[in-house]
Amino acid sequence: MSQATITLTQPSSAPNFCFEVVASNGQSDFIQSDWDYPSTASLFGFVPCDCGSTDGTVDCKHKTATQMISAAYDYLVDHVGETVDDCR
């Protein structure tokens, strides 16, 4: 069984807020929209809210989407360079 992995990178040629997710098969996805941050961060273990009723792009009872997107961005910045199993 082959195991796919993905690595979070921040391309040096791209603006600060842009991330790239590179899969072990060579495929890469650019993440440059605010709305993509929570789902991308989730791949690397980010949990938008402990209640589990939001994917980070919609408000839940505890946090606004804006707060979670901001948290997801910070999470991505902290995890640049990490490789995890690709469970997409």
Ligand SMILES: [Zn+2]
């Ligand atoms: Zn919540």
